[in-house]
Amino acid sequence: MIRYQNLDQTKGFSQLKELAIPSVVEHFTKENLESQSIRAGADLTFNYAGKGINQALLSALQALADEQQVIDKYELLLSGEMMNTGEKRKVLHHLTRAQQAGEVLFHNENLRHFYQQQQKRFSDFANKVHTGEILGSTGKKITTVVQVGIGGSDLGPRALYLALQNLYLSKLEAKFISNVDPDDAAIIIDSCDLERTLFILVSKSGTTQETLANRNFVLEAAAKQQILNFIPNKHMVCVTSQTSPLAKDDSYLVSFFIDDFIGGRYSSTSAVGGVVLSLAFGSDVFDELLEGAADADAHARHRDIAQNAALMDALIGLYERNIKGYPSTAILPYSQALSRFPAHLQQLDMESNGKSVNRDAQLISYSTGPTIFGEPGTNGQHSFYQLLHQGTDIIPLQFIGFSRSQCAVDYDFEGSTSQTKLNANLAAQISAFVLGKSEPSNLNKNFAGGRPASLLYAPQLSARTLGALLAHYENKVMFQGFLWNLNSFDQEGVQLGKVLANEILSNKADATIMHLFGLLEG
Structure with missing residues (x-):
């Protein structure tokens, strides 16, 4: 029988509070660096040796995960149970990549077919645009696609596009309009040849104020240009629900459908991300991203936390939030391609678990989701790392790194390549945060250390790795919601x-x- 109880009602949480807090410095050893690694899906690995986790703490975290039945609740979600208690909805974003996993995770075959059908539709559409079978209204080939949406309709897809554009040959250039600030739309539209541009209007309800205002901005800009035989709506593709006003308007070129079972911040592997990524890179690249996400989803089903990277990450995050009292977490990707990934994770985490009531809308008396922020290294080192190293608040750190660059263009300078320098900085920062440096004679140069750090790493940031990285964080947030007894989906x-x-x-x-x-x- 599945139980839903607040964190402070569990025996596991009481046990955690009674444990002595291990030293982060003392547990950052070669042995732990080798042993405290977990495969996270695809070729992604999670290492938590810099978090100060000993065997007693691992046992307590495992006991808490078992008591809160997080894997059983994950299985319920996968089977189509109503898990979004606020809106009385199922939670089915995993289903968008389930067919890539080689096993049926869901019992609801009708919905499974719906998502497969939409993926085939936008894959076929993208191929026709690429081959020139579908042209603009004046007969010119499409060269640019602009996603018009906000929140989850922008942050995730934009972050994924930027993460892949160096590695894969772009079939179309992608741009994004999100803010209702007119300067956002004006700059993007001025940079486009409207005759060769497709606009993707993304709004599940079809009534999102910012999206409709920016659609009107496009229409007004097109009218002002007075392009002969140009039909603006035939340059517009909708991603929306089947019952929305956008879907009912057949003046648009085509509509692809999403439903209420997938929240915006979890929608990057649905048509919300799939249409723009398939148009930009080809449907085969988007399929690789889905494969990586599906692999991470499968790894997240392990009950043993030593084999479940997403659950381990979630439990350590809870420990840092509720036992150590740390209010924030920094996401630090040492990859310029992930420049917007922290912004996506900020929405994913803070919109999901920024709650002060439980899944039954009752007040809780413990801390939940942390503040999330971050920037790529090494830029961040010259920005906010001062506070991370010597500030009065300890902020847990999540580093992301890759052995190889994407562009395969690099040069030696002073005895090493730029990629080697990048990864040397990554390794040095983890060591500096965890171990610190003692300067008792000059406290201005003293680094206390003990700043907990983890690392997600892979050989290269590919579509498959990116899919696993995306799903890792989605599952981490989901698991923390189960542990805190929250509804992470409204x-x-x-x-x-x-x-x-x-x-x-x-x-x-x-x-x-x-x-x-x-x-x-x-």
């Missing part, structure tokens, strides 16, 4: 500002604050 905190903004715009609410801040035009 986002009521996003809605209030939208409602108030619409009331101000429709003159149903007092706009005094806009007047005071000088925010009204004119």
